[in-house]
Amino acid sequence: MTANTLKRQPLYVQVKQLLLQRMGEGEWRAHDALPSEWELAGELGASQGTVRKALSELESAGLLYRQQGRGTYVAPVPGDWGDAxxxxxxxxxxxxxxxxxxxxxxxxxxxxxxxxxxxxxxxxxxxxxxxxxxxxxxxxxxxxxxxxxxxxxxxxxxxxxxxxxxxxxxxxxxxxxxxxxxxxxxxxxxxxxxxxxxxxxxxxxxxxxxxxxxxxxxxxxxxxxxxxxxxxxxxxxxxxxxxx
Amino acid sequence: MTANTLKRQPLYVQVKQLLLQRMGEGEWRAHDALPSEWELAGELGASQGTVRKALSELESAGLLYRQQGRGTYVAPVPGDWGDAxxxxxxxxxxxxxxxxxxxxxxxxxxxxxxxxxxxxxxxxxxxxxxxxxxxxxxxxxxxxxxxxxxxxxxxxxxxxxxxxxxxxxxxxxxxxxxxxxxxxxxxxxxxxxxxxxxxxxxxxxxxxxxxxxxxxxxxxxxxxxxxxxxxxxxxxxxxxxxxx
DNA sequence: GAGTGGTCTAGACCACGGG
DNA sequence: CCGTGGTCTAGACCACTCA
Missing domain, CATH: 3.40.1410.10 (Chorismate lyase-like)
Structure with missing residues (x-):
């Protein structure tokens, strides 16, 4: 990620924010596949490991889900009832x-x-x-x-x-x-x-x-x-x- | 981790379980420092990155807390009231x-x-x-x-x-x-x-x-x-x- | 300055899913 | 078979704490 430093956030945080932004703008709908780790790494100029860390955090936040051998997908919006x-x-x-x-x-x-x-x-x-x-x-x-x-x-x-x-x-x-x-x-x-x-x-x-x-x-x-x-x-x- | 495969659990999961076991046996008390990542890696025959993954998961589970520049510590037992x-x-x-x-x-x-x-x-x-x-x-x-x-x-x-x-x-x-x-x-x-x-x-x-x-x-x-x-x-x- | 955890990279191999 | 994510390693540099 060349010169996109902003406030010296760690790179994986910047990747998270960028993905959140693109998700917010409706670039992908629920259950759409995201680009693979390697594609994102290439696009964003980060290593695959860094992209993975960002994706993993978004997954544990419930915004994405991932399946080995398939890909990374946008999670559906949770219902109004919440987790309860x-x-x-x-x-x-x-x-x-x-x-x-x-x-x-x-x-x-x-x-x-x-x-x-x-x-x-x-x-x-x-x-x-x-x-x-x-x-x-x-x-x-x-x-x-x-x-x-x-x-x-x-x-x-x-x-x-x-x-x-x-x-x-x-x-x-x-x-x-x-x-x-x-x-x-x-x-x-x-x-x-x-x-x-x-x-x-x-x-x-x-x-x-x-x-x-x-x-x-x-x-x-x-x-x-x-x-x-x-x-x-x-x-x-x-x-x-x-x-x- | 040489030949300690057991049931083909990932290595970092085995490290987690081993640390949980040693914490359960009272090897460390609350706020005691654990060995550093490199020491644990040496002891257990895993790489530092693998130990880090185990420690990070235990941290997010609330069992450890970590401080940059200081070390990794056993978290105190939560009170009876829970997180609420x-x-x-x-x-x-x-x-x-x-x-x-x-x-x-x-x-x-x-x-x-x-x-x-x-x-x-x-x-x-x-x-x-x-x-x-x-x-x-x-x-x-x-x-x-x-x-x-x-x-x-x-x-x-x-x-x-x-x-x-x-x-x-x-x-x-x-x-x-x-x-x-x-x-x-x-x-x-x-x-x-x-x-x-x-x-x-x-x-x-x-x-x-x-x-x-x-x-x-x-x-x-x-x-x-x-x-x-x-x-x-x-x-x-x-x-x-x-x-x- | 030495030692710690935090980030980042590059490369390897494995496990799984689907054509 | 290929491409995906999952694990693991080794090494680099940084930021922070403490003596």
């Missing part, structure tokens, strides 16, 4: 159930202090709010409020969200932005009235506890771009996170 | 609060079907149960039930647990077993009566929602060895998991 899985409680065996996602609406509001702080915006900054409902075997099990900085996603349209694989997929397809989870926060709460209505918990039933998940996500270059709140009903299903 | 942190809710800024751990008791019981299954034991297998309470600024915030296969930890004594940095630290010190989290499961529940008593939630107060965490941990060679259930009060504090 809904499970029947008490069991650690895992039938990865398909959850159905239902888009409820797109609206605008202004950031509260907490949210502005988390997203590194000024107070009352305009936000987009996306609501969606998760169903498992037809029954509502979770409700999402997704908050995005309006400035970063100007031109967002509800129909993009209605017919898509999820918010993350839409952001990547329409804005070339790929998000990753920075941190998640769990809390047990009594389900608020409004959310209870949307989740179909109505009437005389005693108050219901809900798992409240907050998730802060960022772009690949580290800017926080999504604040998500999820209310999960966990009578029937638990929220599982696998490690490694 | 208790936080004031709504905020993603992080004052890593010290939690006080209070040992409540050591008892024996027999495995239920679920737990025997998760720990890969026969039904009704004998278990050790360790109870402990977590306090934050004096107030109880969480209660742990730790279940361990009695067979694997015969001779466990309550006083070991009373005066220690936690269950994981005791297991490593007394039995040479280091655990890592395999999966965690979250659920919102109404706090059961017994746990409410231990957590100091008494009297006329309306029922309280609790975050119920299940954690399955395994030894470094992949045997499931701990089933843990934790009830967390999350009115004041939330349960946070950082990624990366």
């Amino acid at each position: 899985v809904l499970l029947t409680p008490g069991l650690f065996s895992e039938p990865p159930d398909e959850l159905a996602r239902e888009f409820l609406g797109l609206s605008r509001l202004n950031a509260s202090e907490d949210i502005a702080d988390a997203l590194q915006l000024r107070r009352l900054a305009p936000l987009l709010r996306i609501r969606q409902l998760w169903r498992w075997h037809g029954a509502p099990v979770a409700l999402d409020d997704v908050l995005l900085p309006a400035e970063a996603f100007e031109g967002m349209e509800a129909r993009w969200l209605r017919n898509s694989a999820g918010v993350y997929a839409t952001l990547q397809q329409r804005f070339g932005v790929r998000l990753r989870v920075r941190s998640e926060q769990f809390r047990a709460e009594m389900l608020p009235r409004e959310e209870a209505g949307l989740l179909g918990v109505t009437g005389m039933v005693a108050d219901v506890p809900a798992l409240c998940l907050l998730r802060l996500s960022e772009s690949m270059d580290g800017r926080p771009l999504e604040w998500r709140q999820r209310y999960c009903l966990t009578h029937q299903l638990a929220y599982t996170v696998k490690h490694d | 942190v208790l936080l004031t809710p709504g905020l993603f800024s992080e004052p890593p609060d010290e939690l006080a751990r209070e040992f409540l008791g050591l008892s024996r019981l027999n495995a239920s079907e679920d737990i025997a299954d998760a720990l890969q034991l026969r039904r009704l297998a004998p278990l050790l149960r360790i109870r402990q309470l977590w306090r934050w600024h004096g107030a109880p915030v969480a209660l742990d039930d730790v279940l361990l296969p009695a067979e694997a930890f015969e001779g466990m004594e309550a006083r070991w647990l009373r005066n220690s940095a936690g269950v994981y630290a005791t297991l490593q010190q007394r039995f040479g077993v280091r655990l890592r989290v395999r999966s965690e499961q979250f659920r919102a529940e109404m706090l059961p009566r017994e746990e409410a008593g231990l957590l100091g939630v008494t009297g006329m107060v309306a029922d309280v929602p609790a975050l119920c965490l299940l954690r399955l941990s395994e030894s470094m060679d992949g045997r499931p060895l701990e089933w843990r259930q934790r009830y967390c009060l999350t009115h004041q504090l939330a349960y946070t998991v950082k990624h990366d």
Whole structure:
């Protein structure tokens, strides 16, 4: 890599950033093959070992997958549910159930202090709010409020969200932005009235506890771009996170 | 590595396993320096690059930490709380609060079907149960039930647990077993009566929602060895998991 | 200055997948 | 068979820490 020093980043980091950029620009779609290690090495003027280190780190970050004897491929966008899985409680065996996602609406509001702080915006900054409902075997099990900085996603349209694989997929397809989870926060709460209505918990039933998940996500270059709140009903299903 | 092939594992994996074994046998204590890459390479008959790959993987697994210009050191045993942190809710800024751990008791019981299954034991297998309470600024915030296969930890004594940095630290010190989290499961529940008593939630107060965490941990060679259930009060504090 | 880990290179061989 | 990624080696230079 001739004279492309910039800020004296190690070469393999520069290779990573360059590949991330090209992936962000949509040069390759999910499951497309990247050039081989030797081709990239030639293109970029680095050795094959250096390219390998960059590719390996992108693989462990979940952006690529590699198969011996075949090649290196762009990994599909992770679903909105994240790495977690809904499970029947008490069991650690895992039938990865398909959850159905239902888009409820797109609206605008202004950031509260907490949210502005988390997203590194000024107070009352305009936000987009996306609501969606998760169903498992037809029954509502979770409700999402997704908050995005309006400035970063100007031109967002509800129909993009209605017919898509999820918010993350839409952001990547329409804005070339790929998000990753920075941190998640769990809390047990009594389900608020409004959310209870949307989740179909109505009437005389005693108050219901809900798992409240907050998730802060960022772009690949580290800017926080999504604040998500999820209310999960966990009578029937638990929220599982696998490690490694 | 001359003729130590075993089952045709890659050399760097064999190096990892050998180092894990020697760490498990207590050859080094926390913050002890390991031999340098070149010394290990000489000892084990591998190249320095291969040793480096093994060490790097152990570092990213959190078992070692390395400092340029100094050396490679054994990482301290993680606390019982795991990678998660208790936080004031709504905020993603992080004052890593010290939690006080209070040992409540050591008892024996027999495995239920679920737990025997998760720990890969026969039904009704004998278990050790360790109870402990977590306090934050004096107030109880969480209660742990730790279940361990009695067979694997015969001779466990309550006083070991009373005066220690936690269950994981005791297991490593007394039995040479280091655990890592395999999966965690979250659920919102109404706090059961017994746990409410231990957590100091008494009297006329309306029922309280609790975050119920299940954690399955395994030894470094992949045997499931701990089933843990934790009830967390999350009115004041939330349960946070950082990624990366 | 000596010793450590961090990066980078060049070359070798192996294991796997597919034509 | 070829091309791919996976492992392993040897050697070079750099950046950092510490005596």
